[in-house]
Amino acid sequence: MRITPEPTMRRLPHYLHFLKRQMENGVEKISSTIIAQALSLDSTQVRKDLEYTGVKGKPKTGFFVKELINAILEFLTWTTRRDAFVVGAGNLGSAMLGYNRFRDYGLHFVAAFDSDESKIGTKIYDTPIFSIDKIPSMAQQMQITVGVLTVPAQAAQEVADLLIKGGIKAIWNFAPTYIKAPKEVVIENHQFTESLAALTRKMVEVDFHLLKKE
Amino acid sequence: MRITPEPTMRRLPHYLHFLKRQMENGVEKISSTIIAQALSLDSTQVRKDLEYTGVKGKPKTGFFVKELINAILEFLTWTTRRDAFVVGAGNLGSAMLGYNRFRDYGLHFVAAFDSDESKIGTKIYDTPIFSIDKIPSMAQQMQITVGVLTVPAQAAQEVADLLIKGGIKAIWNFAPTYIKAPKEVVIENHQFTESLAALTRKMVEVDFHLLKKE
């Protein structure tokens, strides 16, 4: 097992999404050329990415859509259930709890946590809210593997430590700060500031380069 | 003006966040070594990244914190106001509208849009909701530069087209699908599926590589 390039991992869900729609439309076979065209990518890149999942295509025919979908799902381990805690029941945390589609990816939110006393004991979209300090024991007992962090930056490390104490395997971090963790714990940052920075900076650079060309 | 590497753009907000906290604590000067240590990065990389913003450091002294903060803010154009539309007033859209901190980055949500009749005419966190078909005219009239897309995948392209028709300069896309747009329109994808894919796949690969080492 060689490690998968980060960009490849990030493109796979897009193939998956496109392929699912193709299958809905009755398409049974598809070539990397078609996929590349639809997603504005290079066909070689598509092939290289798909290679990681282990599927084989046939010259002139391409890939079987159903086979490809299953290969990607398996590769991303989205066919196996993972129980998760959501920590921070604010705007974003609530939005996460309300988005049912995460189950399509194997992610099940079984409990949420907040420091706000008034929220504890209530439910958000059927998920019960507990006190932050219950995290370690409950995570251990319920065999939670993923922690979703939707707390303010200053609380992030503290909460992450509680999750790690509870034996969590991965943290999906939405707080605008890096988190330190032992190397066996996967930290996946998903920060708005990162992509907003890219967005605003690109706006300037696009303007500049378009101007230059004239 | 050379174009900025994507990873550099994404790291800059993290430096900014760290530097702001340092300034709060009264720190006036800081070295790339210290920044690197705090964020678990390589000090050369920190220097290379900061170089793009145009600041100069002094050997043995490092950088002036305040100067550095301003340089990053300027570089990311976060000191200039940008008016934005939020399209899709569901869970995520509402969460976006409720998160005031975007103003720290110059982003102001001035209106939101939804196809749900019952939402039109109401407000979410003080932002009024309009009908989707009002997008082009209102965007043009209000000189909107950024569109935030928090609609389901199947509606994404259609809504993007409306925003582009309204003369928008950039789209921040949260829908789990790629969007096609003319090259002068910046598309920044911020998709949950991408980072979830990376998270779940890494969980397997980390397990495997730790096992191998034993």
Add this chain to the structure above:
DNA sequence: CAAATATGAAGAAAATTTTCTCTAAAAACA
């Protein structure tokens, strides 16, 4: 049945990004 064509596979090349190395400058200290 043969030729043309589209396609995946594999590896090479190019581009991009990160890391390493060295040098010079500034500060600290003897």
Add this chain to the structure above:
DNA sequence: TGTTTTTAGAGAAAATTTTCTTCATATTTG
């Protein structure tokens, strides 16, 4: 004042990722 230490800056090297080439193979067409 001279020596040592720390640090930024510049460029080279390494690693990673993307793109290009070539080739073999399956399908289609004449």
